[in-house]
Structure formats: C-alpha cells, structure tokens
Amino acid sequence: MNTHTNPCTSAVTRGPMRTMQLVLGLCKLRIGVMIMITALVGLLVTPGPTPAAIQVVVTALSVLLASASAGAFNQYFEHESDRLMARTRTRAFVTGELPHTAVWLLPIGALLLLAVAIAWWLVNGMTALFVFLGAFFYGVVYTVWLKQRSAMNIVIGGLAGSFAVLAGSAAVAPAVDPFPGALPLTLAAVLFLWTPPHFWSLAIANRDEYAAAGVPMLPVVVGDARAAHIVFASTAALVAVSLLPAMLGAGLIYLGGALLGGAYFLYKSWLLARSPDRGTAMGSFFASLVQLSLLLAGASIDSWIS
Numbered sequence: 001m002n003t004h005t006n007p008c009t010s011a012v013t014r015g016p017m018r019t020m021q022l023v024l025g026l027c028k029l030r031i032g033v034m035i036m037i038t039a040l041v042g043l044l045v046t047p048g049p050t051p052a053a054i055q056v057v058v059t060a061l062s063v064l065l066a067s068a069s070a071g072a073f074n075q076y077f078e079h080e081s082d083r084l085m086a087r088t089r090t091r092a093f094v095t096g097e098l099p100h101t102a103v104w105l106l107p108i109g110a111l112l113l114l115a116v117a118i119a120w121w122l123v124n125g126m127t128a129l130f131v132f133l134g135a136f137f138y139g140v141v142y143t144v145w146l147k148q149r150s151a152m153n154i155v156i157g158g159l160a161g162s163f164a165v166l167a168g169s170a171a172v173a174p175a176v177d178p179f180p181g182a183l184p185l186t187l188a189a190v191l192f193l194w195t196p197p198h199f200w201s202l203a204i205a206n207r208d209e210y211a212a213a214g215v216p217m218l219p220v221v222v223g224d225a226r227a228a229h230i231v232f233a234s235t236a237a238l239v240a241v242s243l244l245p246a247m248l249g250a251g252l253i254y255l256g257g258a259l260l261g262g263a264y265f266l267y268k269s270w271l272l273a274r275s276p277d278r279g280t281a282m283g284s285f286f287a288s289l290v291q292l293s294l295l296l297a298g299a300s301i302d303s304w305i306s
Helices: 007-013 016-024 029-045 055-079 102-124 125-146 154-159 159-174 185-205 208-214 216-224 224-242 252-274 278-304
Strands: none
Touching: 016 055, 016 102, 029 055, 029 159, 055 102, 055 125, 055 159, 055 185, 055 216, 055 252, 102 224, 125 154, 125 159, 154 159, 154 185, 159 185, 185 208, 185 216, 185 224, 185 252, 185 278, 208 216, 216 224, 224 252
C-alpha cells in the first residue's frame, strides 16, 4: 500500500499548527531534552564559579538546538530505511507530509550553526566545540558512517551524549582546564556506557524491522540470545562505572540513585539474557531510562544542596 501523500495537496489541507507539529517531530525533542539535561548536570557537578544565568540558559539552549539539528538530519538521511520499519514509517519525510527535498539541509545546517555560534559568543569556545561534536557524532559519525555499516554503530554514536556532559562542564571551566577533577569525565563515561545497552535492548525488541531495513544492529548480526548476553554484560560494566562518581564527590543522593537504578537495570537485563523476547527487551529498555533519570536527578540534587 502506498503510504505517500502529495506534498502539494497536504501543504494546502494541513493547517499551520499541524505543520509546526511535523517540523518539531523532525527534531526528536524528547531525546533533545534528555541530552540538554545531561549538559546541565555536567555544569552543576563541575567545581568552579557558577556561570552567569545567561550562560547557563545558552548552554542548555545550544545543546538542545544542536540535538534538534542532528535529529532532523537523521530523519532526512534515513527516510528510505524509515519506510521499512513500523516504528518509523509514520515520520513526516516517509509519509510525504513534509517533502523530502535538499532545501531542508539549509535550516538543519543553520540550526546547528546557530547553536554553535551562540555557545561560542555567550559561553566559550570549548563549550561550542563540544556542542558541535555532539551533533556531529550523532548526525554524521553514527547516522551516515556507521549505522548501515557496523554492528558497533551505537557504541561510537553514544559519544553524542558524553559530549553534552562535557559541554556543560566546559561552561564552568573552559579552555585552559576544561576538566577540573575527574567527576565530569566520569559522568561522561557513564553516558557513553549507558547508550549501548539502552539501544541494543530496543534493537532486540525490533530486530525484525532492523533486519528488513538492512540495518546491522547487534541482534541482527549476532542473534537475540547473544545480543541479550552482551546487553547484560554491558549493563554490569555500566553499573560498576556509575558508582565511581560517588567516590569523586557526587554525594550520597547520587549513590542511592546509582544503586537503585543500577540494580533495577541489571535485573531487567538479566531477565532479558535469560529469555530474550520483545517483552523482556522492552523491560530492559525502560529500565535503562529509569536508571539514567535517577543518576541525573541524584547528581543534580547533590549539587544543589552541597
């Protein structure tokens, strides 16, 4: 069945609110907001003088805009493979509600340029660099270079979240000493290790769709059973590293969140390893979100009360 609509007809029949909804849908704002929060946590946990309010706002906004640019480019670049997956076939470039033309590259590029420019102008060059690198690793390294070529695609792509933490940290301590202390770097490592078991759990749940789209996600390449065991091992490594910030000054509230969230994610990934199916895979996927939320909340609260 043809899922395409006539772009000219849809442009006439849909109203401005629907158009705005479609454009915002390109930006993957839910992911962007989570990445923005990680940047703010990186800012909060970095020792040093608190940046001016405008610099905090600009750091958060630049990370959000850069993430939106990368998310929109991801949908633009993957519109052909997106039509092969039930999870993505209703995206605007697939249905034709937004015409897939090269014109879109202009606002997508301008959005990234704006994000980097305001970070450079109102915060500092190091923050701007990390803002750019986060978008570059997701939009180019992961989406263009690795996703269709390597089962390790999401491992390298996971650096996008790590760069957000470093962007926030650099807003406090730029250029000369961008990483005062080990805490921001350790949190960046936690984000790096969190991404693979998070996305591999989702990939196990949607393995058939990735296979149909020709995307070599880990379970497509090695099978669900082996992938599930790798998820469990990756989760164990993540949980171990996630406890390190508590030894570097993150505080007891962070430690409590790390223990609680880590135990929950580890349990759910263990269930996945025992019985790899869609139900246990989605359970592991949602547990990863719970763990990350507890980690970020704990680090933030500890910073506010210290």
